[in-house]
Amino acid sequence: MVVLPRHARRRSGNPYGTPNSSYSQRSSANDDSYHGHPYGPPSRILSQQSILLLLAGMGLGYMVTVNIGNVSNVSLDAIVKNLEEQRAAAATPGSFSSPLDMMNNQREAAALLRGDGSNYVSNHRRASSDADVSEAEDASSISPEDENEPEEPEGMRRSVPAEEVSNAISGPDEDELDGKSAAKNSVHGGKNTKHTFKEQAEEEEDIQDLGGAEQRFMETQKLIASQSIPTATNPHVMKTPTIPDAKRKKILITGGAGFVGSHLTDKLMMEGHEVIVLDNFFTGQRKNVDHWMHHPRFSLVVHDVTEPIMLEVDEIYHLACPASPPHYQYNPVKTIKTSTMGTINMLGLAKRVGAKMLLTSTSEIYGDPQVHPQPESYWGNVNTIGPRACYDEGKRVAETMMYSYKNQNNVDVRVARIFNTFGPRMHPNDGRVVSNFIIQTLQNKALTIYGDGSQTRSFQYVSDLVDGLHALMNGGYDMPVNLGNPDEYTVKHFAEYIKEITKSDSEITFLPATKDDPTQRKPDISTAKRELDWEPKVTVKEGLQKTMAYFSRVLEEAGEIIPTGPEASKPKRKIVDE
Numbered sequence: 039m040v041v042l043p044r045h046a047r048r049r050s051g052n053p054y055g056t057p058n059s060s061y062s063q064r065s066s067a068n069d070d071s072y073h074g075h076p077y078g079p080p081s082r083i084l085s086q087q088s089i090l091l092l093l094a095g096m097g098l099g100y101m102v103t104v105n106i107g108n109v110s111n112v113s114l115d116a117i118v119k120n121l122e123e124q125r126a127a128a129a130t131p132g133s134f135s136s137p138l139d140m141m142n143n144q145r146e147a148a149a150l151l152r153g154d155g156s157n158y159v160s161n162h163r164r165a166s167s168d169a170d171v172s173e174a175e176d177a178s179s180i181s182p183e184d185e186n187e188p189e190e191p192e193g194m195r196r197s198v199p200a201e202e203v204s205n206a207i208s209g210p211d212e213d214e215l216d217g218k219s220a221a222k223n224s225v226h227g228g229k230n231t232k233h234t235f236k237e238q239a240e241e242e243e244d245i246q247d248l249g250g251a252e253q254r255f256m257e258t259q260k261l262i263a264s265q266s267i268p269t270a271t272n273p274h275v276m277k278t279p280t281i282p283d284a285k286r287k288k289i290l291i292t293g294g295a296g297f298v299g300s301h302l303t304d305k306l307m308m309e310g311h312e313v314i315v316l317d318n319f320f321t322g323q324r325k326n327v328d329h330w331m332h333h334p335r336f337s338l339v340v341h342d343v344t345e346p347i348m349l350e351v352d353e354i355y356h357l358a359c360p361a362s363p364p365h366y367q368y369n370p371v372k373t374i375k376t377s378t379m380g381t382i383n384m385l386g387l388a389k390r391v392g393a394k395m396l397l398t399s400t401s402e403i404y405g406d407p408q409v410h411p412q413p414e415s416y417w418g419n420v421n422t423i424g425p426r427a428c429y430d431e432g433k434r435v436a437e438t439m440m441y442s443y444k445n446q447n448n449v450d451v452r453v454a455r456i457f458n459t460f461g462p463r464m465h466p467n468d469g470r471v472v473s474n475f476i477i478q479t480l481q482n483k484a485l486t487i488y489g490d491g492s493q494t495r496s497f498q499y500v501s502d503l504v505d506g507l508h509a510l511m512n513g514g515y516d517m518p519v520n521l522g523n524p525d526e527y528t529v530k531h532f533a534e535y536i537k538e539i540t541k542s543d544s545e546i547t548f549l550p551a552t553k554d555d556p557t558q559r560k561p562d563i564s565t566a567k568r569e570l571d572w573e574p575k576v577t578v579k580e581g582l583q584k585t586m587a588y589f590s591r592v593l594e595e596a597g598e599i600i601p602t603g604p605e606a607s608k609p610k611r612k613i614v615d616e
């Protein structure tokens with residue numbers, strides 16, 4: 039489901055004037071989509087209509103929600119496997135419920151609404167589950183032409199009169215209502231089966247109301263059914279576990295269509311939660327979350343965090359912000375607005391709805407560090423007016439806002455300081471060292487190093503980061519926590535390592551260093567170990583192999599990718615004719 043808020047539709051073009059226009063956005067303009075109930079998650083409010091929707095939803099056979107066992111370590115492989123299973127199932131004729139099944143479920147629901155459902159449901163279930171029942175017989179059991187059909191074998195004869203079943207489909211007419219009233223009188227009237235005239239009139243009114251509700255319900259279901267029939271082009275619904283209402287959280291992920299956000303979305307969806315991804319698609323890609331688009335517990339909101347938004351959620355993972363230097367330096371003013379206005383908007387939301395909020399801060403808040411490795415207690419060494427300041431200082435002030443809201447407004451906050459992370463779904467043009475080296479080596483191009491290559495970096499695989507974010511959000515520790523892999527490489531050594539793994543003959547070339555590039559970077563992760571019982575599990579080599587496999591596929595699709603260098607980050611100067 040894609041929701042495009044009104045003000046987002048008014049805006050045209052990318053707010054950053056991004057180079058990312060090759061990634062198309064498709065969205066439906068549904069202004070009135072409803073994301074929450076002001077008094078608690080609507081999923082927990084049971085009404086007559088929701089029972090009906092639930093029953094009919096069960097009939098939408100391919101919207102399956104089944105327990106797939108242990109999902110705590112969900113990986114991209116699991117997602118791919120899930121999709122492959124779905125595709126294989128789709129290829130098997132009859133693996134999805136037929137429209138007839140859907141109609142049967144609607145009728146069962148309608149019958150239940152009138153109170154005659156138990157008979158109808160049980161009889162229909164019995165008939166449809168009996169292998170000997172021909173389709174004609176099954177259809178006749180729910181059709182008004184029932185009376186003209188040959189008699190069913192005794193064992194399957196339905197105990198519900200045909201006209202009663204017919205009501206379940208078409209709604210009762212006046213005569214039938216009389217009959218129904220009489221039947222009701224004889225049941226719940228007990229000894230005295232007589233109703234007063236007024237009572238009878240009220241009862242009839244109620245039933246007529248139900249008729250209207252039923253009709254609306256049927257119309258809605260028809261619409262849903264017609265939109266949801268699987269086709270060769272729409273992706274199948276991912277299988278996710280069912281968890282009790284009381285445990286299911288409604289979780290907002292800003293920047294959820296980006297690299298890290300999409301992996302986090304996978305984890306939370308695979309745990310059975312309801313996830314709302316909010317993204318303006320500056321660096322996010324719709325394909326990162328495409329596999330969730332038809333899932334009933336997933337929503338995509340195309341929105342910019344610099345604008346306020348009203349949602350009802352239990353938790354907010356606030357990731358929205360371009361993360362790579364070429365992207366965040368492309369429009370520095372927008373970057374600082376995203377970190378400041380965006381974070382304050384999300385904190386306002388968290389405060390209003392009482393949600394817990396996690397900020398993805400960065401190791402960049404340490405600037406060019408003079409302490410090595412960097413513990414959380416280190417205050418950093420940031421140039422406030424350098425090219426990286428829009429990002430570094432933006433995140434620093436975002437952290438300050440988090441703790442101001444905690445201290446002043448009791449917002450429950452979490453802050454993760456993330457060190458270099460890599461993995462599948464990194465943007466191919468994000469200009470980061472891992473993606474650049476992999477793309478260059480896969481195309482047998484020279485590996486480009488900015489500076490002499492003696493600067494150090496430590497790289498963590500994305501699944502480790504996602505596990506760390508999850509542990510932080512769900513634990514009790516609310517001070518900043520470094521999340522990174524302390525395995526440290528010089529950039530030159532890293533380039534050689536990638537060449538070695540891929541058995542590549544690519545050259546290594548050295549280009550001028552970029553301004554304010556930190557000379558060393560290595561996390562001290564003792565807080566994460568102590569407070570979250572977390573440490574990275576995936577080795578750099580394992581991670582690189584998975585990432586290379588991903589980029590090989592991306593390259594197959596794209597033909598050629600020219601990795602972004604620092605120059606690409608410069609905003610184009612406006613040429614004004616005088």
Ligand SMILES: NC(=O)c1ccc[n+]([C@@H]2O[C@H](COP(=O)([O-])OP(=O)(O)OC[C@H]3O[C@@H](n4cnc5c(N)ncnc54)[C@H](O)[C@@H]3O)[C@@H](O)[C@H]2O)c1
Nearest residue numbers: 293296297298318319320321322342343357358359361459
């Ligand atoms: N990947 C890393 O190595 C790393 C390191 C440190 C911190 N982080 C932080 O983690 C978060 C995610 O990083 P990532 O690597 O996935 O980056 P990414 O660029 O892939 O994802 C960022 C997402 O935010 C969206 N976005 C940007 N500005 C927005 C706005 N104004 N409104 C709505 N959406 C907006 C983008 O479209 C994108 O989907 C960021 O906050 C980043 O600062 C990442």
